[in-house]
């Protein structure tokens with residue numbers, strides 16, 4: 130368990146990742162306080178998924194260090210209980226039903242059977258999956274699969290939740306359910322690291338924003354600070370600020 134956290138949930142120090150001659154991340158540092166909802170933005174190929182894989186310990190940096198609540202991500206056992214990760218393409222067994230999938234993951238995470246059953250029932254109800262919970266996942270819609278995957282990532286009640294495009298391709302009702310859940314988890318003290326291209330979602334739920342461009346963190350702050358830096362003013366949208374900051378960085382890197 131964490132020896133020291135200093136109120137910081139996610140700490141990354143000068144992380145770099147190269148794939149052969151390709152530099153995917155070029156020295157990114159993050160220090161995200163506990164309880165923050167952090168929106169991670171950047172154009173396609175900026176390095177967001179690479180960053181998430183390094184922050185969750187799924188991939189090792191070429192150099193630099195990452196810790197979650199004071200625990201190095203190399204410490205796999207402790208990290209697994211501290212974090213939840215919803216990747217862009219979530220791992221689900223299509224031949225299972227949602228209930229079987231969630232029971233299986235709860236078992237892997239050593240959650241006592243009766244606690245797991247109660248929690249699964251509660252989540253299935255909350256996400257309006259009760260009627261389909263015993264049907265095979267292979268027959269589910271994208272939204273039903275994504276809701277199952279979201280529950281799977283939070284079933285062990287993690288301290289820090291990493292979400293990669295959690296609402297992309299979902300209908301408004303399913304997207305709203307996931308957005309509301311992000312807010313509920315944050316209200317309960319969970320730190321949420323949210324990567325998405327859907328800026329209205331970011332605008333609705335985040336406390337702080339980081340903008341990644343070409344492997345560099347080019348802007349960071351509250352949405353209001355981003356507006357001020359991008360000189361888009363209070364009436365501008367986050368999309369205006371994002372476009373201003375990334376086109377500014379594009380010019381600088383030319």
Ligand SMILES: Nc1ncnc2c1ncn2[C@@H]1O[C@H](COP(=O)(O)OP(=O)(O)OP(=O)(O)O)[C@@H](O)[C@H]1O
Nearest residue numbers: 148151152153171172173174175176177178179180
């Ligand atoms: N396994 C890999 N091998 C080689 N290059 C990779 C690998 N994974 C990522 N890259 C490269 O690293 C860069 C960053 O990719 P990454 O997937 O992290 O971007 P992203 O910001 O998540 O993009 P998107 O928004 O399109 O999902 C890209 O240039 C990509 O081609």
